[in-house]
Amino acid sequence: MTLTNREMRSRIDQDGTLTLSLESVALGEPGDDEVIVRIEAAPINPSDLGLLLGPADITTLETADGGSLRFQVPESRLPGVSGRIGQSLPIGNEGAGTVIAAGRNAKALQGKLVGMIGGGMYADYRRIAARDVVVLPEGASAADGAAMFVNPLTALGFVETAHREGHKAIVHTAAASNLGQMLQKICLADGIALVNVVRSPEQAQILRDIGAQHVVNSRDEDFTAQLTAAIRETGATIAFDAIGGGALGSDILSAMERAAVDNSSSYSRYGSDTFKQLYIYGALDLAPTTLNRMTFGFQWSAGGWLLFPFLQKAGADVAARLRARVLAELTTTFASRYTQVVGLAQALQPDVLRGYERKATGEKFLIDPRLG
Amino acid sequence: MTLTNREMRSRIDQDGTLTLSLESVALGEPGDDEVIVRIEAAPINPSDLGLLLGPADITTLETADGGSLRFQVPESRLPGVSGRIGQSLPIGNEGAGTVIAAGRNAKALQGKLVGMIGGGMYADYRRIAARDVVVLPEGASAADGAAMFVNPLTALGFVETAHREGHKAIVHTAAASNLGQMLQKICLADGIALVNVVRSPEQAQILRDIGAQHVVNSRDEDFTAQLTAAIRETGATIAFDAIGGGALGSDILSAMERAAVDNSSSYSRYGSDTFKQLYIYGALDLAPTTLNRMTFGFQWSAGGWLLFPFLQKAGADVAARLRARVLAELTTTFASRYTQVVGLAQALQPDVLRGYERKATGEKFLIDPRLG
Numbered sequence: 001m002t003l004t005n006r007e008m009r010s011r012i013d014q015d016g017t018l019t020l021s022l023e024s025v026a027l028g029e030p031g032d033d034e035v036i037v038r039i040e041a042a043p044i045n046p047s048d049l050g051l052l053l054g055p056a057d058i059t060t061l062e063t064a065d066g067g068s069l070r071f072q073v074p075e076s077r078l079p080g081v082s083g084r085i086g087q088s089l090p091i092g093n094e095g096a097g098t099v100i101a102a103g104r105n106a107k108a109l110q111g112k113l114v115g116m117i118g119g120g121m122y123a124d125y126r127r128i129a130a131r132d133v134v135v136l137p138e139g140a141s142a143a144d145g146a147a148m149f150v151n152p153l154t155a156l157g158f159v160e161t162a163h164r165e166g167h168k169a170i171v172h173t174a175a176a177s178n179l180g181q182m183l184q185k186i187c188l189a190d191g192i193a194l195v196n197v198v199r200s201p202e203q204a205q206i207l208r209d210i211g212a213q214h215v216v217n218s219r220d221e222d223f224t225a226q227l228t229a230a231i232r233e234t235g236a237t238i239a240f241d242a243i244g245g246g247a248l249g250s251d252i253l254s255a256m257e258r259a260a261v262d263n264s265s266s267y268s269r270y271g272s273d274t275f276k277q278l279y280i281y282g283a284l285d286l287a288p289t290t291l292n293r294m295t296f297g298f299q300w301s302a303g304g305w306l307l308f309p310f311l312q313k314a315g316a317d318v319a320a321r322l323r324a325r326v327l328a329e330l331t332t333t334f335a336s337r338y339t340q341v342v343g344l345a346q347a348l349q350p351d352v353l354r355g356y357e358r359k360a361t362g363e364k365f366l367i368d369p370r371l372g
Numbered sequence: 373m374t375l376t377n378r379e380m381r382s383r384i385d386q387d388g389t390l391t392l393s394l395e396s397v398a399l400g401e402p403g404d405d406e407v408i409v410r411i412e413a414a415p416i417n418p419s420d421l422g423l424l425l426g427p428a429d430i431t432t433l434e435t436a437d438g439g440s441l442r443f444q445v446p447e448s449r450l451p452g453v454s455g456r457i458g459q460s461l462p463i464g465n466e467g468a469g470t471v472i473a474a475g476r477n478a479k480a481l482q483g484k485l486v487g488m489i490g491g492g493m494y495a496d497y498r499r500i501a502a503r504d505v506v507v508l509p510e511g512a513s514a515a516d517g518a519a520m521f522v523n524p525l526t527a528l529g530f531v532e533t534a535h536r537e538g539h540k541a542i543v544h545t546a547a548a549s550n551l552g553q554m555l556q557k558i559c560l561a562d563g564i565a566l567v568n569v570v571r572s573p574e575q576a577q578i579l580r581d582i583g584a585q586h587v588v589n590s591r592d593e594d595f596t597a598q599l600t601a602a603i604r605e606t607g608a609t610i611a612f613d614a615i616g617g618g619a620l621g622s623d624i625l626s627a628m629e630r631a632a633v634d635n636s637s638s639y640s641r642y643g644s645d646t647f648k649q650l651y652i653y654g655a656l657d658l659a660p661t662t663l664n665r666m667t668f669g670f671q672w673s674a675g676g677w678l679l680f681p682f683l684q685k686a687g688a689d690v691a692a693r694l695r696a697r698v699l700a701e702l703t704t705t706f707a708s709r710y711t712q713v714v715g716l717a718q719a720l721q722p723d724v725l726r727g728y729e730r731k732a733t734g735e736k737f738l739i740d741p742r743l744g
Contacts, residue, residue, distance in 0.1 A: 051641045055666060080666040083639035244665055267455040269423045270678055280665065291661040291674075293616055293652065294427060294452040298678045302663075304670030306642055 008122035021068035041146035042095030092121030115145035176203035193234035245285025271297010279305035343371030380494035393440035413518035414467030464493030487517035548575035565606035617657025643669010651677035715743030
């Protein structure tokens with residue numbers, strides 16, 4: 001059996017042209033310990049867009065031969081992607097589908113519906129090691145299992161990180177995202193206070209509807225006062241920030257510092273002795289991060305947070321525990337809702353692409369390659 | 373015996389006025405476990421200036437009654453000092469002098485030359501717990517012992533931190549400072565590579581004269597290339613930054629990332645898997661810190677570094693080991709050179725104050741209250 005497989009690819013050339021295309025490649029037989037999965041669902045997450053579009057300027061979109069798309073990456077941003085210049089990169093971190101072929105040692109998986117992570121999921125088929133797929137629980141659909149890794153494990157990883165580093169409550173930005181909703185559900189179940197930062201009343205409502213107690217809108221005039229009050233009430237000293245650019249992370253550290261100083265009797269020019277941690281895990285805003293250190297003293301840290309280094313550091317036992325929880329709560333805590341399902345070629349239509357690139361509140365795209 | 377003691381004080385009022393003055397206060401008898409030290413030398417370190425002048429605008433200096441000075445703190449910076457409003461704060465972290473009175477249990481210290489840390493050292497006398505003073509080694513002067521805590525322990529703390537966190541070489545900014553020279557001497561003695569970042573050829577020469585191998589001038593046109601080359605050569609992945617404001621810290625993280633990417637074969641949109649640490653330990657520039665995250669991926673951390681929290685975390689054994697090394701090398705590795713010695717009242721003369729506030733290369737002030 002040799003299948004012809006369409007794979008979505010992203011390439012940035014020396015001159016800053018980013019090209020998106022569907023490449024046709026022959027898919028070989030599965031090895032002894034491999035399976036071939038027909039992909040039936042793959043989510044479009046912000047982390048996928050990061051690789052798909054890089055730091056390209058979306059307004060430069062042009063259509064090109066064979067349904068491919070072209071963009072320009074601003075020159076100032078090219079050094080940041082020097083490592084991928086000229087490489088045709090497969091896209092799609094995670095997905096789910098049916099095992100249609102299995103190697104000698106993987107026959108038990110034949111016909112099973114599985115979820116998987118490992119890149120290259122925006123394709124008709126994916127050849128993958130049997131140990132890298134997870135059989136979905138009874139009753140779960142491919143769509144249910146399509147996003148069972150990145151968001152669920154990230155949300156659980158935040159809570160795990162907060163525990164391990166001695167924090168009792170959490171601040172989260174862009175908090176109405178699918179990931180943010182999962183985090184709120186976990187925190188409610190585990191009894192951890194969560195301060196949600198959103199940018200609109202609609203986003204606030206999404207979170208309140210699932211039981212959120214602390215939601216602040218960064219566009220409200222009294223945002224700073226609201227944020228400080230929520231942090232004082234919860235005692236939050238760790239924040240996970242999806243945005244990265246601008247001063248929001250700094251504002252959160254400042255609010256934590258104010259809450260700490262209010263509880264302290266003596267002055268130190270180095271600020272309070274309350275340690276404040278900001279983790280930046282996304283880049284919804286590519287602009288530089290601005291830290292107004294004068295407002296939060298010296299007892300702080302800001303850093304990148306990534307799922308895989310976290311899982312490695314946490315160790316195999318913790319990773320297994322988190323994965324087991326995801327499977328057990330796949331259609332409840334970790335349910336994703338999709339507002340649009342599109343085919344592979346459709347995902348490269350300019351209007352469709354602009355739709356998911358916008359990352360609008362409540363909108364979530366799923367790719368089903370069987371749709372075309 | 374009741375002594376009248378002059379103490380230098382700094383106070384910020386609600387309206388943003390910062391007042392520096394010498395207050396006369398009566399000094400009681402020493403308790404059973406206390407001594408009274410006549411202060412003969414106290415250094416003016418950047419950390420002292422932070423408390424002395426706060427975030428005041430130095431150009432607003434005005435003389436006032438009784439030799440006191442007044443400044444204005446810009447309104448935007450007032451929230452950062454809200455904790456000290458209305459408090460008359462004693463100044464001077466560390467100093468040295470002669471024990472002129474000792475409590476019942478501290479008689480062995482009578483007449484001894486001691487170094488000490490604990491604040492309030494810009495004064496004629498300091499009453500202090502006997503356990504908080506250190507008898508200076510034979511032959512050392514008060515000036516030798518005046519700065520035996522903050523800079524020496526900070527420099528040793530950097531090396532200790534780099535070791536504990538798994539880094540093999542260090543980047544240091546404002547590297548020609550007294551602290552920076554100590555750090556260079558320690559690194560030479562201990563065989564650790566150090567990349568010194570300075571702002572002038574004169575500063576570079578100071579470091580080369582004591583044996584520095586890697587010195588880069590941030591005002592050179594090819595600074596970025598020089599810095600990257602030095603980081604590639606040394607493998608530095610941790611930086612200690614005295615400046616804080618602006619993009620220098622970010623530039624250092626970027627250079628570390630470039631050096632790491634050059635050594636890596638595969639591309640990841642999350643950057644290299646080399647962990648990069650930036651510690652900000654000073655605030656020579658009060659401006660916000662700008663982090664261009666797009667140039668250094670997600671494997672990074674930036675944070676405040678302070679001596680006392682470090683010593684606490686490191687534990688009593690490590691602190692004792694570092695203190696012992698300072699005493700053993702007090703007049704070699706940890707020698708400070710002073711270019712001006714001024715009296716207490718003299719330190720509040722406008723021209724003298726502007727002199728030490730400037731923090732010019734190679735200039736270092738010492739207060740000897742006996743001079744007036």
